[in-house]
Structure formats: C-alpha cells, structure tokens
Amino acid sequence: ELKVEQNPLFLSMQEGKNYTIYCNYSTTSDRLYWYRQDPGKSLESLFVLLSNGAVKQEGRLMASLDTKARLSTLHITAAVHDLSATYFCAVDNYGQNFVFGPGTRLSVLP
C-alpha cells in the first residue's frame, strides 16, 4: 500500500527566512507532485517531478526529487506572507493509485 508522509505538518516561519518541507513515500513511484491550497479554495499545481535528481524552481519555491531515498523536498527561500497556505505532495504509483500526503500548513509571519 502506498503511503505518503510530510514533515512538518505545521510550520510557522518569519518573513525572509528559509525552510524545507519534506515528503516521504513508501513505494517506487512514477511521478511526484506538489500542490498549494489556500483556505476554502481549490488546489493549484506547483511542480511535477519525474526522475531522480529532478529539480524545479518557481519564484521562491524549489522542489527536488530523490527516488532512491523516496524523498522529495520543497524549499522555501526568503519567505513572504503570500506563501501562507497548505502544501501537499502527492505520488502517482504508475497509474495504480494517486495518494496525497497529509499536507503542511505554512504560516508566514511578518
């Protein structure tokens, strides 16, 4: 059974600081995704990571994938208040199932 974990589940950080969210998964997978969800809103796709060593960056967010360790990271650089949201990773197990992590609730304080 595919299980996806995220760490931490809650993160409160000051503006201007850096931090990393971790996503671990239990079986080999086809693709790993990162999403953002604002309160009461739908999901916004951030990154799709396909292969070992993949790194993608968009603005203050950078995602990477280590398939051997079954680990993905979402790194936040110089956080700003607008990044406050819940961040989910999700794993696609070769089309057999698609499982989300529990989410990391990020709060960026001024």
Added chain:
Amino acid sequence: DTEVTQTPKHLVMGMTNKKSLKCEQHMGHRAMYWYKQKAKKPPELMFVYSYEKLSINESVPSRFSPECPNSSLLNLHLHALQPEDSALYLCASSHATTAGEETQYFGPGTRLLVL
C-alpha cells in the same frame, strides 16, 4: 482556456435526494478525476476516467456514480448519501505534455452538505 469549471458551487441535499455534480473542461484533456476532500484533510481520489473510460475506482460506495458523457464532461451522480459524505468534491483534468508530465488542473470544487 485553462479552466476546469464545476457546478454547482454549493449543494445541500437530504439523504433521500438524488443530485448530480458537473465538471467541464475545454483544454482537450483526456483524463478526468473526481476527488473528495474533508475539512483539514488531503484530497482522496475517487474515480479516474481516461479517454472516457473508467480506469480507476478507489472502492467508492455505489451511492456515488460517475459518468463521462464525452471528453469534456464529467458528472458525479449522488443518491442516498449519508451525512459523512459532506465534503468538498473536486474535479481535475490532465493531459500529458511532450515532456511526459501530467499536470492536473483542478476546478473550484462543489461544497456538499448532506442533512
């Protein structure tokens, strides 16, 4: 047009009612998805349609019945729901890019309350 639309936005129904949720996309995507999301929880995949055929059914109770009438439309028919089925129902679509990625585009969701 990079939008997935869902109707209605909100729905209140009794346990004996029959209702339907509708999802539409005009991006030429050939995969469409239904998710259920309870408050403060991650989305849970319910159904996947690929090329208008049901490819994944994540052991969803039969009171939820999906339908894909054509490549742009996805319906979720609801009958005899329970209060615990109250949730945000999200529709998504995807189409592999030339790089092999499968970005999913999500609709705004239908917030369902079962009384």
